[in-house]
Amino acid sequence: MNGSGYPEGFSGHDIIIEAKILAVADVVESMASHRPYRPALGIDRALQEISEQSSILYDPEIVGAATKLFREKAFSFT
16 A cells, blocks of 8 residues: 555555555465465464554545454455
8 A cells, every 4th residue: 555565666545446456465375375385374364464564554434344354255365
C-alpha cells in the first residue's frame, strides 16, 4: 500500500485490486506452509502478520476479507 515494494513506487489506489489480493494471499500461503528452509509458521502467525501490516503493506479491505475467510468461514489450505 505504501509503495515500498511495488514497481515504480505505485501505492494505494494506483495498485490494481488483483495485485492487492495476490499480495495478501501469497503472504498467508507462504507463511502458513512448510518450506524447505523452515517449518510452517501456521495460519495464526500469517494472519497476525497481515493484520499488523494492514494499511502499511496490505489493503485493509483485503486483510479483512482474508481474516474473515479463515476465522469465520473456516477456510483451510488442507
